[in-house]
Amino acid sequence: MYFALLAIGTIIVVASCEETSETYSEFTKDGEIIYVGTPDTVIVAPGFEKLKFSIVINADPKISGGVLQTKDKSFNHEFDVERQSNGNDTISFIVNLDEGEYNFDVLLKDDSGNTSIPREVTTVVYGTKYQNALLSRSISAIKAFETHAVLTWGDVPNGSISTSISYEDANGAMQTIEVSNDISETTLSSYKLGGSIIVKSIYAPRSNAIDVFSSISETVFPEQFQINHTNITALRMPFDASDGCYGSSYERLTDGATGEFWHSCDSVEDQYPFVMSFDIGVAANLSGFRLDKRSECCGGRSPASYQIWATNEIVGAETMDIDADGDENNVSIAHWEADAISKGWVKLVEVTDNTQETFEVLIPENSTNYRYVRLVAISSINGEITANFDELTFMATAVD
Known part of the structure; x- marks a missing residue:
């Protein structure tokens, strides 16, 4: 029995080796495959x-x-x-x-x-398709002043590594500066009203890119600049509206920021119609006026009908009470206007149908620069006699 089992085992092993040999031969019939090293x-x-x-x-x-x-x-x-x-x-x-x-x-x-x-x-x-889809970094706001301009930057687009700006200075010459990604605001000490601004953002699609891509956009400086709010003071002439109630004041109206309002008191001088007078600090060729509504509520109390007046001679420029001898036909407004003209005031603009709670109005071009300015608020948008708003801004194209 032992020799019989040994013979059977030997036959099985030999048969198995023959099958393995046949399988190997099948894969090496054209010769053994040699591989070189794979890229690391x-x-x-x-x-x-x-x-x-x-x-x-x-x-x-x-x-x-x-x-x-x-x-x-x-x-x-x-x-x-x-x-x-x-x-x-x-x-x-x-x-x-x-x-x-x-x-x-x-x-x-x-x-x-x-x-x-x-x-x-x-x-x-x-x-090209990738490059054409890129956007240059945006300028979210441009504030132009007499001596400088402030550019506020939008968020940095994904992939942008840097931005440059080319702009016209006061002499019309192009200047270029770099704007790093961590800069949110750029102040330019010289600029040209209405002048060109070219923004160029540079992109690298990957950190090891061998080329960079660019996106270019163009805009312009405003045609007018804001009168510096730090130069503006309240004249508080006779019969002008008061500093207001509920903690408000004239200073809030010209502090360069919204969020704190002026609110009329219950006196007739404060309620529509009323007058506010300001010394803007320089003789300027006035070109625009802006009023920002009260940010917290009650924008309907902004003026619907209003006028802007100006003069350069404040001595003897006191006018009559705009609320004196008035009636429902606003006869007093006509009387007040006649008195203002006789005292040297010049009406620069008149609006009678404003519906915007925050608004800007252009002042027609004139040949005279003025230092003293008056807002004459005649009626509100919602018809109330109560008034409130946040900020007054005066714009100009030139100063003495």
């Missing part, structure tokens, strides 16, 4: 319609070249390997490609035609 690392750096490949190869001395090809074989680029050292080395080259997404295989080879196992690389080529 493939780094891709994008540019404009191009890619830079940096391929890290190991110390396998048989490696003599390689090939970069797309999966569908529509693109094929062969490269030589010229070692700079005996160990690991890096081979770099640039290929030009159309914009789009690509899936590559990178293979290394030797002089006998043996290749490495391919290393797959997926990447993007950037070009």
